[in-house]
Amino acid sequence: MRRQTEPATRSSYAPAPGHRFNVGDRVRIRQAFPPGHRRTPYYIRGKRGVIERICGAFPNPEELAYGFDGEPAKVLYRVRFLQGHVWPGYRGPAHDVIEMEIYEHWLEPDGDKP
Amino acid sequence: MSDEAINKGPHDIGGEPAGPVDTTDHGMRFWEKQANALRSVLSRSGVVKVDELRRAAEGLGDEYRKLAYFEVTTSALRTLMLEKGYFTEAELSARMAEIRRRFDVPDEMESPVKQKAKR
């Protein structure tokens, strides 16, 4: 049986050489709506958050989806957002958060103070 | 598709208003376990990538909202198998017809008039 093999280094925290952002950096998700397979949910486009963790580098799913190899790998981050910054009418406490994984090419630095 | 949701796929539903969650787990019927296993085996052997399956599901458009979960999985797998040339539409139809005969299931494509005429 043919199996997909992965390099042994691809754990949850595989190295991310050349990563542009660091934990704690303020970022904004690109406000872009290209067609095709994307793993950046519509609801988070244009929102501002903070890098929570660097997950590593992975083949780009936007290209894997169409049968390409997705190389070179793209750096994947976990980004944390205050729920109140994502949903205008959020009814929970101000300290509630939502977190998700965002690929580097969907991130812009956000230097603005709140 | 509304002007305000350019290129929003049918799957991209986080934040959309919806009804109460049916918190009971309804489990899986046997054919769903088979469909899931088929997807899993094909994914693990590299025949399809999970990203391709997702893309094929998203490409179902309006059908995505109408179909049940494993119907989406099965439709997506069909799309990819045809795309990659593992079998043809004709081969699939022929095999489905043969399976229907095994179960003695009326062909859903037949008109009700034809079905009535058989009885």
Place this chain on the structure above:
Amino acid sequence: MSSGPFDYYAKRPHGHDHGDAHGHDHDDHAPVEDREGPPSEFEIMSRAMQELLEAKGVVTAEEIRRRIELFEEDFPYRGGRVIAHAWTDPAFRQRLLADGRAACAEFGIELEAERLIAVENTPSVHNVIVCTLCSCYPRALLGMPPTWYKSRNYRSRVVFEPRAVLREFGTVLPEDVTLRVHDSNADMRYVVIPMRPQGTEGWSEERLAGLLTRDTLVGVTVPKAEGK
């Protein structure tokens, strides 16, 4: 429509031993409730695809059968064991939090392609998992996701009104507890380490694992010791 709640974890009695080498038709495995009516178009389609792929040597019936068995009898029992072990072994808990996949491997569980992030509940933080875009879920650790996890209503609403959704599961969080929602939207998979309930001191890991249902490991409910 379902005939009622289905206990996915219940081991079903079989009429024959899976270890038998005889070839048999797939219908041998069909539980009684699946023969209520003719197969649907999609059941037929799925079966046809499998048969065509078998004929072309792409898959074998045995591989499919084995995979069904793993999902039924192996995967669903792994998560509870891992988390119960994290409850009893603080050093293992830290390793699980640092690198989920490596910790599971150490525990004898190969997560296949899963890259696992464990998130822990504390008195001030509660975690809940969703995949809004599809139904990503650590299947090799927890088995199949419950039907509600894959439903539109859960996927749509838990990201913007998580507290209301949790209430529908009977879980009420105090306002001073931070709710972290994790949208499992790319390559990582998630499991919640719930808080260990009061009244479980001295329990074996096996007994503790019994408290750790899928609902608790996704974060929509919290485990409770049922006063035994």
